[in-house]
Amino acid sequence: MTIEVLVAPAKLTLSLRMVGIRDDGYHLVDAEMVTLDLADELEVSPPAGAEGQLTIEDRTGGLSVPGGPEDLVTRALHLVGRTADVVVRKAIPAGAGLGGGSADAAAVLRWAGFTDLVAAAGIGADVSFCLVGGRARVSGIGEVVKPLPFRDQAFTLLTPTVGCPTPDVYRRWDEMGGPLGDYGNDLEPAAMDLVPELAEWRDALGDATGRRPRLAGSGSTWFVEGEYPGDGRRIVRTVPTTVPA
Incomplete structure (x- = not known):
């Protein structure tokens, strides 16, 4: 059985301005985000069953991550039309504003070779940035990601x-x-x-x-x-x- 190990780095939002609301209720933002050296680890392997299984191992000692069909990893797999067994080893705390779930989903999208930022934002507002990474200005509902020069901070x-x-x-x-x-x-x-x-x-x-x-x-x-x-x-x-x- 082939197991692939994926790295899912956290993001930090350095600034966040709310600039409007779309007709469908989604908020429009103007933000600066950076990728951090804090990361979850995902193990992806061929599914043992027809639907695949998601297992979350929390190493943060913080809030629990429920998983289930609405988990962003599951939604990312559905988006790319793939089935897999995935073990997520959490180092990014949940509910902390560091994009842990978005980072995990983006890691799955990268694994599948998926690059559509508009579709990625449909999973979660931070997924598009986490897919690109580095340092960027983020706008729209999160789907517009314009890379900025890297700063070592x-x-x-x-x-x-x-x-x-x-x-x-x-x-x-x-x-x-x-x-x-x-x-x-x-x-x-x-x-x-x-x-x-x-x-x-x-x-x-x-x-x-x-x-x-x-x-x-x-x-x-x-x-x-x-x-x-x-x-x-x-x-x-x-x-x-x-x-x-």
């Missing part, structure tokens, strides 16, 4: 023990009348209103680093640029590609 992440369900954050943003974020992320006010405990984690990282943390995407991870080792904090670096050398 280090960031310190602090991921709370609470998650921020992305659909709920967007819904709260709508309910609040579409507020602007003061620190480059328009979803931050909505995430803070939805999960008030985020403030404690933001303040802890800010006090430890002397810098004002920013929220990663829809949350719940806070980050600052630079290396500030410490309890519960993770140091990550940007990488220029989603494919390891």
